[in-house]
Amino acid sequence: MKINAQRLLENLDRYAQIGKMGSIGVERIALSEEDKRARDLLKAQMIDAGLQVHIDQLGNMNGIRKGKREGNPVAFGSHLDTVYSGGRYDGALGVLAGLELIQTLNDNQIETEKPLALVNFTNEEGVRFAPDMMGSHVHAGMADLSDILNSPAYDNPNETVGSCLKSIGYDGEMEPGAIQFDAFYELHIEQGPVLELEQIDIGVVEQVQGIYWTRYKVLGEANHAGTTPVYYRKDAGFAAAKIQQFIGKYTRRKEGKVLTTVGSVKLSPDAINIVPESAVFTLDVRSTDEALLRKAQKRIDKYIEETVEADELNFEREELVRFSPVRFPLSMTDSVQIATQSLGLTYKRMSSGAGHDAQMMAHFCPSTMIFIPSVRGISHNVEEFSHDKDVENGANVLLAAVLRKSSS
Amino acid sequence: MKINAQRLLENLDRYAQIGKMGSIGVERIALSEEDKRARDLLKAQMIDAGLQVHIDQLGNMNGIRKGKREGNPVAFGSHLDTVYSGGRYDGALGVLAGLELIQTLNDNQIETEKPLALVNFTNEEGVRFAPDMMGSHVHAGMADLSDILNSPAYDNPNETVGSCLKSIGYDGEMEPGAIQFDAFYELHIEQGPVLELEQIDIGVVEQVQGIYWTRYKVLGEANHAGTTPVYYRKDAGFAAAKIQQFIGKYTRRKEGKVLTTVGSVKLSPDAINIVPESAVFTLDVRSTDEALLRKAQKRIDKYIEETVEADELNFEREELVRFSPVRFPLSMTDSVQIATQSLGLTYKRMSSGAGHDAQMMAHFCPSTMIFIPSVRGISHNVEEFSHDKDVENGANVLLAAVLRKSSS
Numbered sequence: 001m002k003i004n005a006q007r008l009l010e011n012l013d014r015y016a017q018i019g020k021m022g023s024i025g026v027e028r029i030a031l032s033e034e035d036k037r038a039r040d041l042l043k044a045q046m047i048d049a050g051l052q053v054h055i056d057q058l059g060n061m062n063g064i065r066k067g068k069r070e071g072n073p074v075a076f077g078s079h080l081d082t083v084y085s086g087g088r089y090d091g092a093l094g095v096l097a098g099l100e101l102i103q104t105l106n107d108n109q110i111e112t113e114k115p116l117a118l119v120n121f122t123n124e125e126g127v128r129f130a131p132d133m134m135g136s137h138v139h140a141g142m143a144d145l146s147d148i149l150n151s152p153a154y155d156n157p158n159e160t161v162g163s164c165l166k167s168i169g170y171d172g173e174m175e176p177g178a179i180q181f182d183a184f185y186e187l188h189i190e191q192g193p194v195l196e197l198e199q200i201d202i203g204v205v206e207q208v209q210g211i212y213w214t215r216y217k218v219l220g221e222a223n224h225a226g227t228t229p230v231y232y233r234k235d236a237g238f239a240a241a242k243i244q245q246f247i248g249k250y251t252r253r254k255e256g257k258v259l260t261t262v263g264s265v266k267l268s269p270d271a272i273n274i275v276p277e278s279a280v281f282t283l284d285v286r287s288t289d290e291a292l293l294r295k296a297q298k299r300i301d302k303y304i305e306e307t308v309e310a311d312e313l314n315f316e317r318e319e320l321v322r323f324s325p326v327r328f329p330l331s332m333t334d335s336v337q338i339a340t341q342s343l344g345l346t347y348k349r350m351s352s353g354a355g356h357d358a359q360m361m362a363h364f365c366p367s368t369m370i371f372i373p374s375v376r377g378i379s380h381n382v383e384e385f386s387h388d389k390d391v392e393n394g395a396n397v398l399l400a401a402v403l404r405k406s407s408s
Numbered sequence: 409m410k411i412n413a414q415r416l417l418e419n420l421d422r423y424a425q426i427g428k429m430g431s432i433g434v435e436r437i438a439l440s441e442e443d444k445r446a447r448d449l450l451k452a453q454m455i456d457a458g459l460q461v462h463i464d465q466l467g468n469m470n471g472i473r474k475g476k477r478e479g480n481p482v483a484f485g486s487h488l489d490t491v492y493s494g495g496r497y498d499g500a501l502g503v504l505a506g507l508e509l510i511q512t513l514n515d516n517q518i519e520t521e522k523p524l525a526l527v528n529f530t531n532e533e534g535v536r537f538a539p540d541m542m543g544s545h546v547h548a549g550m551a552d553l554s555d556i557l558n559s560p561a562y563d564n565p566n567e568t569v570g571s572c573l574k575s576i577g578y579d580g581e582m583e584p585g586a587i588q589f590d591a592f593y594e595l596h597i598e599q600g601p602v603l604e605l606e607q608i609d610i611g612v613v614e615q616v617q618g619i620y621w622t623r624y625k626v627l628g629e630a631n632h633a634g635t636t637p638v639y640y641r642k643d644a645g646f647a648a649a650k651i652q653q654f655i656g657k658y659t660r661r662k663e664g665k666v667l668t669t670v671g672s673v674k675l676s677p678d679a680i681n682i683v684p685e686s687a688v689f690t691l692d693v694r695s696t697d698e699a700l701l702r703k704a705q706k707r708i709d710k711y712i713e714e715t716v717e718a719d720e721l722n723f724e725r726e727e728l729v730r731f732s733p734v735r736f737p738l739s740m741t742d743s744v745q746i747a748t749q750s751l752g753l754t755y756k757r758m759s760s761g762a763g764h765d766a767q768m769m770a771h772f773c774p775s776t777m778i779f780i781p782s783v784r785g786i787s788h789n790v791e792e793f794s795h796d797k798d799v800e801n802g803a804n805v806l807l808a809a810v811l812r813k814s815s816s
Contacts (some may be wrong), residue, residue, distance in 0.1 A: 027784070041703070077660070098737045117743070190635065191632050191634075192632065192635030192636055193635070193636065193637070193640050194637070199519070209634060211634065213680055214679075215680075217714050222784065222788075223786075223791065224600065224761065224762060224785070224787055224788060225667065225669035225671055225692045225694070225761075225764050226599075226601050226617060226619065226667065226692070226694050226760075226761035226762045226763070227598065227599045227600030227760070227761030227785065227787075228600055228601065228761070228785060229600070229601070229602070229664055229667075230659055230660055230664060230667065231664075232601050232785065235669075237670055237671070237673065238650065238652065238653070238656040241648075241649045241650075241652035241653045241656065241670070242649075242650075242653055244645065244646065244649035244657075245646070245649045245650055245653050248643065248646040248649065248650075251638055252638055256637055256638060256639075259633065259634065259636075259637075259638065261633035261643075261681070261682055261683055261781065262645055262646070262649070262684075263633055263645070263675070263677075263680045263682050263683065263684060264675060264678045264679060265673050265678075266674075266678075266681055267643065267671070267672060267673050267677050269671075270671070270672045270673075270674075271671050271729070272621055272623075272671045272672055272690040272692055272693050273621075273671060274671050274788065275669055275671065276670075276671060282680040284633045284634070284680055284681050286634050320680070344424060352634075352635070353632065353633075353634035353635030353636070354632060354634045354635050377631065377632070377635065377636060377640065378631075379632060379635075380632060380682065381630065
């Protein structure tokens with residue numbers, strides 16, 4: 001049994017019109033008007049496909065399909081929200097392939113042993129409200145709902161998650177996580193270049209990297225660039241550059257086992273002729289190995305302390321995120337591999353560099369992910385693209401894996 | 409003969425109320441409402457002191473005091489505009505000490521041999537309209553007036569120098585530089601820490617450093633920080649950090665003979681989890697030695713090319729400013745030294761690290777500067793401060809030097 005590729009691709013295109021940006025991009029920020037329209041469409045399509053729809057207090061959408069037996073459903077899905085200037089596949093692929101899976105079972109009049117659940121998680125991207133992977137985080141019982149409901153928008157502290165959920169009418173009744181899942185599958189684009197480079201159809205995702213995010217502020221003294229002798233300077237920008245260089249070299253020494261990135265640097269006062277008095281920069285560290293992750297963080301923190309001290313400066317440090325690596329159970333990753341092989345497709349067992357809802361769900365039930373190739377590895381970008389054939393392959397692997405899991 | 413210190417300090421305080429910021433700071437941006445009010449006050453005070461006031465087409469204010477003879481006046485002055493969050497001494501000291509000089513001569517009924525000219529130059533700071541030292545630049549015949557009149561405001565391209573001059577009523581009749589000067593003296597705060605550290609009263613300024621300003625844009629590729637292997641990255645931020653480190657080390661090797669500063673760095677997209685696709689940074693290079701200045705610029709440019717090429721990136725380069733070092737004539741610096749010694753004050757022959765109107769005027773007539781100590785070397789900052797005693801000393805040195813020069 002195969003999914004209806006045409007129907008899925010048309011539906012992907014339909015959702016891509018909601019918040020359309022550029023020729024193929026999408027900007028559909030969590031809890032915005034566009035998010036509401038996409039949710040309304042999903043709800044209608046869920047009902048149309050015969051699902052019983054439950055909205056929880058955080059706006060997570062669960063569409064339940066009865067099985068022959070009672071019990072915990074086999075779940076699958078992802079998120080419908082995007083980043084600013086985002087793409088049409090990141091998140092939407094997993095939700096709409098899940099819907100297509102259900103429509104295919106309906107077409108073939110198949111009733112599974114276990115129930116099924118199609119899930120759309122709230123605010124996976126976390127670009128307007130922290131934290132990211134918000135809906136799955138709370139669903140998995142890893143954060144307090146009321147704290148999260150009070151989370152203010154970055155750009156407008158007067159808007160909170162709670163107030164926006166109300167505005168768009170998705171402040172539901174159900175307690176998050178009330179429906180226990182038997183398992184959770186997330187189909188997603190790779191967001192990296194490996195599958196395309198190696199010309200492989202499917203990524204069998206064994207683990208999600210741990211993510212440590214830290215923000216630092218180096219404090220020096222602003223001084224005139226022309227009149228201040230070097231010995232008198234407390235140049236926060238120079239110190240930050242040395243630190244940035246160390247961080248960049250560190251990852252290159254670790255040959256891929258630990259990834260370190262400085263994505264943001266802001267100097268102040270940021271004027272051509274003033275020695276910087278402060279430098280705020282961010283550090284993103286990732287590894288599938290928690291020990292290596294901790295060691296990298298510690299080594300970098302030590303270098304920062306030493307450098308700041310040697311230059312007679314000060315610094316502040318703020319931990320933003322500490323997500324541990326997550327390893328998916330063999331039974332789940334094997335089920336994806338078997339499904340892939342049964343379809344005659346090539347696969348590679350690999351890690352996910354990006355955080356995903358499945359990473360949170362792994363704390364809730366046996367979970368895993370299925371990757372399809374990203375053209376040039378680009379995502380979080382209006383040019384994000386995956387080939388139709390890969391979209392179809394991914395959806396078929398999802399269908400095969402879910403079918404097998406829901407009949408055992 | 410000595411100036412009236414009380415009157416000068418009161419007048420400094422009077423002008424410091426125009427655009428007052430914080431307890432002692434001043435924000436009086438060129439061609440703003442505050443600038444107009446300060447100019448109006450100066451014009452009234454000039455007329456009150458018996459000067460004939462000429463406003464040129466760029467708003468430069470020349471107040472002429474007749475001498476016994478006809479001929480080119482001995483000029484002195486500075487600027488009344490400040491930077492954002494600036495101080496009360498930078499520029500205003502030179503103008504108001506000049507006014508005080510004239511009032512003192514009036515009090516003592518002294519008529520000098522040569523005429524005198526008190527000057528307030530337009531837009532020395534260049535924080536809203538480029539270039540800096542605008543008024544003296546044009547007065548000295550080094551830039552085209554109509555180009556300058558069309559210079560748009562950084563924050564609002566619909567406002568130009570010309571339109572703003574009209575708004576505040578200082579689009580004068582006279583051609584800039586129509587009045588030739590016999591000599592030009594500028595009293596100014598040091599804006600550096602040396603005089604205070606060495607406990608010296610007066611800086612006899614022999615030269616102004618050359619200033620090279622360049623802006624670079626390193627171009628890489630934005631990529632997901634979690635999913636992009638190191639070998640696949642084109643990290644513009646990492647390249648910029650290596651360059652920044654080289655620039656910082658360069659000046660430390662040159663033991664003060666060449667000053668290099670990176671004051672501004674902007675990454676894009678500037679997100680914690682995205683490898684930077686571009687890094688825009690600025691380079692400020694200064695030296696009193698033009699050969700060293702050129703060599704430094706060349707060496708840094710070479711390092712930038714090599715680094716960018718090694719990382720397989722690209723870059724763009726924009727020259728913003730190229731001011732050559734200026735050496736003031738011995739006759740002028742000696743006249744300041746003699747004046748200082750005659751008052752029993754200590755002095756140090758030194759360079760100016762900052763650009764000044766006198767640097768432009770040096771191309772127009774024999775010029776020089778007189779420095780007084782800056783507390784902690786701080787300027788371009790609301791905490792800019794100089795002691796009353798130093799203000800008085802500086803004004804007396806100016807008076808003595810101008811008296812001697814205008815009677816020869």
